[in-house]
Amino acid sequence: MTLLAVLGPDLVPTVVPADTPILRADDLGAVRGDGVFETANVRGGRPWLLDAHLDRMARSAAALDLALPAREALVALADTACRAWPAADEGALRIVCTRGPESGGPPTVYATLNPITDHQRAKRRSGVAVRTLPLGIPVAVRTAEPALLAGAKTLSYAVNMACQRWATAHGADDVLWVSADGYALEAPTSSLVWLRDGVLCTVPPAETGILAGTTAAHLLSRAGELGWTAREQLVRPAELADAQGVWLTSSARGPVEVRSLDDTPLGPSPETTRITKLLGFPT
Amino acid sequence: MTLLAVLGPDLVPTVVPADTPILRADDLGAVRGDGVFETANVRGGRPWLLDAHLDRMARSAAALDLALPAREALVALADTACRAWPAADEGALRIVCTRGPESGGPPTVYATLNPITDHQRAKRRSGVAVRTLPLGIPVAVRTAEPALLAGAKTLSYAVNMACQRWATAHGADDVLWVSADGYALEAPTSSLVWLRDGVLCTVPPAETGILAGTTAAHLLSRAGELGWTAREQLVRPAELADAQGVWLTSSARGPVEVRSLDDTPLGPSPETTRITKLLGFPT
Incomplete structure (x- = not known):
């Protein structure tokens, strides 16, 4: 994984070192697979079909009765990750939203960006x-x-x-x-x-x-x-x-x-x- | 979550603050639900039926083609968590092993201990x-x-x-x-x-x-x-x-x-x- 952006509790996205541990041991996303994600292609420094991906993420979240952050915050998260990415490089942007810690607390919302592999x-x-x-x-x-x-x-x-x-x-x-x-x-x-x-x-x-x-x-x-x-x-x-x-x-x-x-x-x-x-x- | 013990890369378990983020954003356990877990009842400061739980965890891991740490290390992890727990309190011990980061690296192995809820x-x-x-x-x-x-x-x-x-x-x-x-x-x-x-x-x-x-x-x-x-x-x-x-x-x-x-x-x-x-x- 080469790039990580995290959406803070204030809904402000920040790029952090990619190997930073960000999920608690009892995050329901991590221990129950209880959360949603999307993967978008990134070309020219922009996520491709982002609207369609966020539409689908909203449908997935509704099926799970999961509250997503405001759409603008998810767009800002994607933008923040893409702005830190070389515009010439094709990438795969993954946006994740978990249900958050079992013991209570906000969902964990983040985006990762990886190059398309040679394979x-x-x-x-x-x-x-x-x-x-x-x-x-x-x-x-x-x-x-x-x-x-x-x-x-x-x-x-x-x-x-x-x-x-x-x-x-x-x-x-x-x-x-x-x-x-x-x-x-x-x-x-x-x-x-x-x-x-x-x-x-x-x-x-x-x-x-x-x-x-x-x-x-x-x-x-x-x-x-x-x-x-x-x-x-x-x-x-x-x-x-x-x-x-x-x-x-x-x-x-x-x-x-x-x-x-x-x-x-x-x-x-x-x-x-x-x-x-x-x-x-x-x- | 009230207690967290993590198995280090040296297979030595350590109790850390329960709200410590321990999973990377690309841990396959967290983004793909790709890992195994067990929950054991804890009474008298000991995990109940631990052998049966670790047997089943081994079968689950085999089905996923997932390499578990040596059984002794998992037992030590459970022991470490239980020793830090009040012997008079009933608890639920969860042991988790993920596939580790998508970009490579060791699996994430940890145990959490929670009280049985009033509910x-x-x-x-x-x-x-x-x-x-x-x-x-x-x-x-x-x-x-x-x-x-x-x-x-x-x-x-x-x-x-x-x-x-x-x-x-x-x-x-x-x-x-x-x-x-x-x-x-x-x-x-x-x-x-x-x-x-x-x-x-x-x-x-x-x-x-x-x-x-x-x-x-x-x-x-x-x-x-x-x-x-x-x-x-x-x-x-x-x-x-x-x-x-x-x-x-x-x-x-x-x-x-x-x-x-x-x-x-x-x-x-x-x-x-x-x-x-x-x-x-x-x-």
């Missing part, structure tokens, strides 16, 4: 090998009970991390979760996007309980600039085999082409470069 | 009102894929906390999760135990993917002392209506009687006092 850049060029993993829940059930927090971006990512380790152990780069009824959902830290017959598609968040992908939504909103229409729809993994391109999109890594899904090779798609350029990600 | 003591006497909540996953599916971390006690408890808030919002004290196929599973921070016809029962962890309850297992191992036999078995919530006692057991709160399940009043059971005394919990 992430390499995957933009090479694409990724993906394996499917059944989650065991039918799509309709995931959204039935708000207390199960479907679609909220919380700090409780232990299963997400375990599934990415599972992918590595199986010789893949990433995982595509699949519902009990056989529909593709999302990856642990990215969204699924695919192109078929001039229609750029992603999985419908409201219907499936997946996280609403900020990069995916932005990409679909600009599909017309590439001559396509856009649509949310359910898809089975096998139906992706003859798509004209399949991508995992995330704010840090951008759009990354899926080059194999289980044992099926995919692509390369000539559209990967067009999408990457449209979204302003360096390759 | 927890009151529930020991009054029992609790519980509502069922469907989790949407059939029991057989939960254990099929180890990467989904069924049975591991991780720091990713956002859903557990949200479900407890859901209970409060519905006028109840706690939640009983139910599988898609209608079987009672567990509560967000406790295990289900019930008595029927001289058999003390709990839900089978291996078959259902629930957390193996330390207090529940210990209680069942001592069922003979109360003149009962013990068995793990599946149960549907409606079948609990004519049990001779239904309890939620946890290390902090001990055995707490379920006095209503959804709209069905239960108990009071004359066995609650016997169980509480057997396990050495003050009332």
